Amino acid sequence: MSESSLAEVLRARGLRLTAQRQLVLQAVLDLGHATPEQVHTAVREVAAGVNITTIYRTLELLERLGLVTHTHLSHGSPTYHAAGEHQHVHLVCRECGAIDEIEPELLRPLDDRLVAERGFRVDIGHVALFGVCGGCADGGAPGRGGAGRGSEPG
Template identity: 50%
Template sequence: MSVSPESLDATLRARGMRATPQRRAVLCALDELGHATPEQLEEHLRAHPADDVPAANLSTVYRTLELLEELGLVSHTHLNHTAPTYQVAAHADHFHLVCRGCGRLTETDLEPARALAAAIEAEHGFTADLAHLSLHGWCADCREANRAAERLHHHD
């Protein structure tokens, strides 16, 4: 796991809070799934109940994610027009390419985005938050399918 239960306990204790079974379960589920919306986390927790964890409802998942993000243990990004998608913060060393055609999500190295962010900061004094970066466009397969469809349409 990217964030151990012990580090979660220590982080929460430092803030005068407890690592409840629900908090541990949400963080573990997020680590297992890699990326997940609160709804996907709730479904995962219902499908994989732990003996010591009461069933988590959606509002508990949202509150837990907000707390874990405030503590710097998880981060979120907006990959589409629905709920934010969360990930364990230690796993946030990439950005996301989201295909508008098929919805495919691809993780890619953050280095090119860092160069872009540095250029923007130098020119505008604006510091970009790369932890929330996602680029929307067309994957190679959908782009090729669109080209093929255009070729067929132009030959009619």
């Protein structure tokens, strides 16, 4: 998202574009999948005075504005990514913590069956499957298993 687009979204809500808001959004976009702590580390490389509380508040604001979304990929902090991304299912390696993505169509048969048998529809945009990536399973390089856009843990 460009700086002018972000400024327009904020102005439409009666808010202004601050350097901190811009840095937090840019960190999420650059990192792909990031916890608030990872965003904080990235932002502090540019603006050392930004504290973790500001990061959390800014992420909450950006989520209310529909610019980012979060998923709980573990028992720890939520993981944020750009809201404009296509829907995807997260694959989380329990060994190395790497995150990979697959298309939600792979879960469509399960979703259809759950609807037919239980009347339950899966929110595929918030699905995380836990297991062991191909790299860890083969004893090779962690985080290298599977196809798709993976990310190393922070």
